Amino acid sequence: MYFIYVTQSSLLISNYSVRVDNVLSDLGNFPLWHSDFFQTDSRLMDSYSRHAHILDFDSLRLGRKVVENNANSNNFEFGVVLVTEIGKERGNNLENIEKKKSDEGANQKNDYFDDWLKMVRHSATVDNFPFVRVITDEQRPTxxxxxxRDLTDIVYIQESSDDRLTMPFFALEELLYDWVFGKFVRLYENYRYQRGDNTLTMHILKGIVAKIHARYKRIHNQFGYCQLSVQVESGTMDGQRKDCKYYLSTKKIYSKRFSTDCFSDFFVKKALRSPIGINDLDEYETEKATFAELAEQNSYFFAKLVTGFTIQEQ
Known part of the structure; x- marks a missing residue:
């Protein structure tokens, strides 16, 4: 247990990057972790931040592996496993119907990932407590x-409140900010169009408003939050949901915790392979698409219509 406590690398093992900011303080006696997120200076975070370990899915497979003799196959002992888009990684019974346990290559039926999920607590239990957690996300639980999925709890986000502040007596200052910033934006949009924004007058105005705006955002980033209404249901999806509240801190959300577009680099490489950009795409000639323009869409639906139309002609 002490080894788990003093391990200074991240305890997160993930298929997307997540930043952690805890700092171990040790004076030669029993060390303490400094994990008060709100007392840390975000300007210095790069000097002490760590990131999640890269998840090799072979380390979670008790059966066949994607890479034979993978050095990472048996490395998981304890920690928090994070998997985004779990449904696309694992699929469901309908999507995996053509895959077989007898296939030579690894697949969702012969890698025994589900068995690992059911038994992983055996490898991570210390002093009767399992030091392991698996957190996933997906658009649809099914x-x-x-x-x-039956092993999990499903958390549904029902709605989110507007931004709120825990800092008292800020309403008057917020009214002043809304008045000043609103007038400046209306002036700036027209001024920038008519004369550009590189005049001395605009430079002074921007400097004043920037200081007001910086203070306003600093207060909101430090003390802001929103309340989520969530429902928790058993992974068996028995229909019994428990209503709960969850509070999201603005400071945590916008402090480079993780990237919501964690797979974007794939799409960047995909776009770079294309010789055609948005300016090169054909445009519709009028408000109504022609038959030829509809055919350019390579649409399943339109192809089905054309097939039915052709059969009727025959």
Missing amino acids: SWGANA
């Missing part, structure tokens, strides 16, 4: 097969 995108993930029931055999594994």
